[in-house]
Amino acid sequence: MKTLYLECNMGAAGDMLTAALLKLVPDKEASLARINAMGLPGVEVRAEPSVKCGITGTHVTVTVDGQEEESCDFHHHDHEHPHDHEHPHDHEHPHDHEHPHDHEHPHDHEHPHDHEHPHDHEHPHDHEHPHDHEHPHDHAHPHDHEHPHLHTHPHGHGPHSHSHAGLEEIRHLIGHLQVSGWVKDQALAVYKLIAEAESHAHGVPVGYVHFHEVGAMDAVADVVSFCLLMEELAPEQVVVSPVHVGSGQVRCAHGILPVPAPATAHILQGVPVYGGAVQGELCTPTGAALLRHFATSFGSMPVMTISATGYGMGKKDFEWANCVRAHLGNTDGEGDQVLELSCNLDDMTPEALGYAQELLMEAGALDVFTTPAGMKKNRPGVLLTCVCRDGEGKKFADLMLRHTTTLGVREKQCRRYVLLREILTRSTPYGEIRVKVAQGDGFTKSKAEYEDVARAAREHGVSISQVLEALK
Structure with missing residues (x-):
């Protein structure tokens, strides 16, 4: 790492x-x-x-x-x-x-x-x-x-x-x-x-x-x-x-x-x-x-x-x-230690839930996602999960309690293993595009940064697939 x-x-x-x-x-x-x-x-x-x-x-x-x-x-x-x-x-x-x-x-x-x-x-x-x-x-x-x-x-x-x-x-x-x-x-x-x-x-x-x-x-x-x-x-x-x-x-x-x-x-x-x-x-x-x-x-x-x-x-x-x-x-x-904070929600509008997810990401969460869940009284709901760094649990739990309708947040400590990553910049006919490259155990993965690809496509009036093709 x-x-x-x-x-x-x-x-x-x-x-x-x-x-x-x-x-x-x-x-x-x-x-x-x-x-x-x-x-x-x-x-x-x-x-x-x-x-x-x-x-x-x-x-x-x-x-x-x-x-x-x-x-x-x-x-x-x-x-x-x-x-x-x-x-x-x-x-x-x-x-x-x-x-x-x-x-x-x-x-x-x-x-x-x-x-x-x-x-x-x-x-x-x-x-x-x-x-x-x-x-x-x-x-x-x-x-x-x-x-x-x-x-x-x-x-x-x-x-x-x-x-x-x-x-x-x-x-x-x-x-x-x-x-x-x-x-x-x-x-x-x-x-x-x-x-x-x-x-x-x-x-x-x-x-x-x-x-x-x-x-x-x-x-x-x-x-x-x-x-x-x-x-x-x-x-x-x-x-x-x-x-x-x-x-x-x-x-x-x-x-x-x-x-x-x-x-x-x-x-x-x-x-x-x-x-x-x-x-x-x-x-x-x-x-x-x-x-x-x-x-x-x-x-x-x-x-x-x-x-x-x-x-x-x-x-x-x-x-x-x-x-x-x-x-x-x-x-x-x-690996490193991370925390998973989660809560069950069945009474939030999609807009309010989306706003809460954005706030958590802006605050520095490593990841935020939802999972469909069947709730008590046969209500459809979602499981909101926030992954954060060890030591930041209280900060993100407070945000979840403040910006969602939940009455409680669960915390679980996890150990994660990740690939060694670096950001490379590649020149294309549509401008410079950042590419995230990850390596480990003898293999390599790479993926273009979506924001750069979308910006290049808008500025040059081409499709995202054309920008990605130029990266090859």
């Missing part, structure tokens, strides 16, 4: 996870070109060598309109900006306040040189802070929006890219990228996890959560890039080590918060985590959401034959190597 093992002993951030995967793909330059061609306006992703504690790895740098997003404290529009602390980067918060455009930001302070700026996660602001200057801030904030969620606030010392995007704006942005439907679905599922965590932390509906730092273009690039690389690697299982979250406190727009931040702690519920001697935020909400969404299990490294190892480096230096390590390999002869 093709297995990806992620070591998060020094935490996790979106750019570090992406950097670790880049070493695992067959052609790093081709993958980078694919990332940079996905259509994020003004965004460029670069991979550069980086050394931590004598280990050489990869650091991913994202630039927006030619400038790297530098760290900065959160910018509410009605508070002072202290700078003598560490700066978190990807915490979002609800924006249920007004944004006056003629306010002032008092900055009569100095910037001490001995403070630390962690840079191993999303960087929402692209300005620099020289250390021997004052900040004049009696200016206006123009809001010429070229993008639905990008606010540029010139502050006299470099532009600030302020993102105030809700989940719908993020969905609109990702929906127009030049990536597959699978990548879009995974990226949106990651953002949904973050939005739900922020909703819980702030006590507001999901619709009122506005992504501040994490909604910036560079953070979108981190999330979608990771999803794109996961599509290319196509691991059958993803095992993640216990996550080092750091310790101490972190300052955000709402004040000083404990580490892990509330959103991170909510996302990591049910996940093995630990703190340590490192003072600072090592796991960001974005990193936590990526791990939570893609992990099939959490624990120690399984018995596996390693084929490639990648190191994704952060910017900050600690006594320990600031990196995420990723191993790609094979766990031949081993």
